[in-house]
Amino acid sequence: MNKVPCFGQPVDKFVATVSDEVYHSVHSASAIKSDKRRELLARDFPDPRRLREIAGQIKRHTLDSLDKYLPLAVASLERNGAKVHFAADGDEARRVIHQILQERGARKIVKSKSMVTEEIHLNDYLAERGIEAIETDLGEFIVQIDGDQPSHIVTPIVHKNRRQIAESFERHGLGAYNDDPETITRRARKFMRDKYLAADAGITGANFVVAETGRLVLVTNEGNSRFSLAAPRLHIALVGIEKIVPADRDLAVFLNLLVRSATGQQFTAYTEFITGPRADGQRSGPSETHVVFLDNGRSEILATEYRDILRCIRCGACLNICPVYRQASGHAYRSVYPGPIGAVLSPLLAGGDFARLADLPKACSVCGACGGDACPVCIPLSDLLLRLRDKAKREHASLSARGVPPMGGFAELAARPVLWRGALSAGRALNYFPLDLAPVPPLSRWTAARTLPEFRGGEFRRWWKKRHHE
Amino acid sequence: MSTQEAIFEKVKRALAMTRERTAYPVYDSADFVSKPHTTGGTVEEIFRKNFAAVKGVIVSDAEELRAVLAGHGVKKGCCDAALTVMLQGLGVEWETSFDRARLDEYDLGATIASGAIAETGSLILRDRATPDRLAALAPWVHVAVLRRADIVLTLPEALARLGDDPYTLFVTGPSKTADVEGILIEGVHGPGVQIAWLVD
Numbered sequence A: 001m002n003k004v005p006c007f008g009q010p011v012d013k014f015v016a017t018v019s020d021e022v023y024h025s026v027h028s029a030s031a032i033k034s035d036k037r038r039e040l041l042a043r044d045f046p047d048p049r050r051l052r053e054i055a056g057q058i059k060r061h062t063l064d065s066l067d068k069y070l071p072l073a074v075a076s077l078e079r080n081g082a083k084v085h086f087a088a089d090g091d092e093a094r095r096v097i098h099q100i101l102q103e104r105g106a107r108k109i110v111k112s113k114s115m116v117t118e119e120i121h122l123n124d125y126l127a128e129r130g131i132e133a134i135e136t137d138l139g140e141f142i143v144q145i146d147g148d149q150p151s152h153i154v155t156p157i158v159h160k161n162r163r164q165i166a167e168s169f170e171r172h173g174l175g176a177y178n179d180d181p182e183t184i185t186r187r188a189r190k191f192m193r194d195k196y197l198a199a200d201a202g203i204t205g206a207n208f209v210v211a212e213t214g215r216l217v218l219v220t221n222e223g224n225s226r227f228s229l230a231a232p233r234l235h236i237a238l239v240g241i242e243k244i245v246p247a248d249r250d251l252a253v254f255l256n257l258l259v260r261s262a263t264g265q266q267f268t269a270y271t272e273f274i275t276g277p278r279a280d281g282q283r284s285g286p287s288e289t290h291v292v293f294l295d296n297g298r299s300e301i302l303a304t305e306y307r308d309i310l311r312c313i314r315c316g317a318c319l320n321i322c323p324v325y326r327q328a329s330g331h332a333y334r335s336v337y338p339g340p341i342g343a344v345l346s347p348l349l350a351g352g353d354f355a356r357l358a359d360l361p362k363a364c365s366v367c368g369a370c371g372g373d374a375c376p377v378c379i380p381l382s383d384l385l386l387r388l389r390d391k392a393k394r395e396h397a398s399l400s401a402r403g404v405p406p407m408g409g410f411a412e413l414a415a416r417p418v419l420w421r422g423a424l425s426a427g428r429a430l431n432y433f434p435l436d437l438a439p440v441p442p443l444s445r446w447t448a449a450r451t452l453p454e455f456r457g458g459e460f461r462r463w464w465k466k467r468h469h470e
Numbered sequence B: 001m002s003t004q005e006a007i008f009e010k011v012k013r014a015l016a017m018t019r020e021r022t023a024y025p026v027y028d029s030a031d032f033v034s035k036p037h038t039t040g041g042t043v044e045e046i047f048r049k050n051f052a053a054v055k056g057v058i059v060s061d062a063e064e065l066r067a068v069l070a071g072h073g074v075k076k077g078c079c080d081a082a083l084t085v086m087l088q089g090l091g092v093e094w095e096t097s098f099d100r101a102r103l104d105e106y107d108l109g110a111t112i113a114s115g116a117i118a119e120t121g122s123l124i125l126r127d128r129a130t131p132d133r134l135a136a137l138a139p140w141v142h143v144a145v146l147r148r149a150d151i152v153l154t155l156p157e158a159l160a161r162l163g164d165d166p167y168t169l170f171v172t173g174p175s176k177t178a179d180v181e182g183i184l185i186e187g188v189h190g191p192g193v194q195i196a197w198l199v200d
């Protein structure tokens, strides 16, 4: 297993900065998870591909009729006694959540792992307002005490090893250095108990919301979500509007595929089905349930040719199988969602800020493994990536070429031997070369659809030099 | 216009141009049932096998349970009031209400399971049948008393019976994590030992 820098995008450049340790953890964890997913699906079902297609079709159906399912979900949730809120963007979601907390004097929060709360950077916002929000998932907790970012949507600390974790625990007063995974886990268990008991509210996401019954479905392994819904009196769930599925029966489809795809398990240890506040006679659990539906660009994506990306059930299988992700690891994607899903979703969610992340879709070798072999809802990921590359070119080519003659970056680089050689001596000239800026239309069209094989750098120049000196 | 109305409106507009909306697919839930996990015995036998595969422990009488509990050094427990008679003579000091101020004193929680799923080896706990969520969660050992007749074979069957309880949990083996270097550790926030006591 050696690092092989691929193409010329910032994600690929990031590869050079990835330490061998991180590279090896990410690479082997990804390979193991991909193998397990495949193995379990093949063991349990004669034709997994057909099941993935059905799942994709249910999701596509739901999105195509979201104008029916979203109001239906709201009606069902309200009938069950949950309070429903809507937020157009991250800013509104943060304000809505803060207001719910503030009105009830809630100052201490326990949080169960949720990508959508990461998307709106909820913790920082609450911290600035004097509200302590503790991540209770072990991985997310470590990310939090380190001031780090999750590098994977399912296994947030896949980039860390036990020594780093032990050091973080020591730094944060969770006991003297000890890198035994069991000791680390027990310490987290002990530490978290007081947090659960002291918490005024539990904040979660939801893996699915069933329109017909208004059921929120949460899957976890640690039991932290159940604890967050057992000790505090208030539950707030933040949910993207695309998380809806039509009926309870569809959960068999999605749970079977999600869990196998995410962790290579048959079923998660904790699968929770919540319709509202605790039952009469139940002594623990929330007396109030709030569901905040977040748009944050989703309704815009719904209107575009990228609608299919909203099918995503956040299993992480496309990350695990992606050769670029395996090299670069999650932080290379500079956004909350890494890997192929992130390369499509992040620039789209960025809205007006598209240009900032427009390079992400180019960090792809178009091998097609993500959508074709891995994705449990059959999202045509490479197809969407290619369309996004095209969009980037149409809308932002002018940005990349700003301040340079029409020939753009290509001319600049080609005309200046120092730059060219500098790029070569970096060892990966072509790999870093902005191929999309190549002035020859057939070439740029060709590179829009595929990337060049890895360039090994400098051969031609060496050959030429040698010839001239002979 | 409220945010909710505005979002409904945006969604409607986003879909207005969709010429053909994808239909809900016709499918058979049975296709999503794992054959290897639902064949080769009676429902109870299959449950036993799959429950053991997720590291659950099954006991069939008080004697067996007492031996298992002794092995885990269990002294103090919290149980449903309805179970007190049945749980006598196990060498456990029982309380029937869970005092959260003394959360760590309980070695064991005993509750009534509303059912189980043979296919996945899961126990089904419902809010209305469990007086305290914490009692089934905080102690290291959890014993669920499960009637044989309440075991269903497949996940789709269990989903069809979710009903209107506000909080249903399918718990499958001990609480676990693999966050540290992918190494499986059991008993993170919930029980490290999950026991089912099968009764008629």
Ligand code: SF4
Binding pocket: A261, A311, A312, A313, A314, A315, A316, A317, A318, A319, A340, A341, A370, A374, A375, A376, A377, A378, A379
């Ligand atoms: S795009 Fe597909 S494979 Fe990737 S996280 Fe989403 S559902 Fe999983």
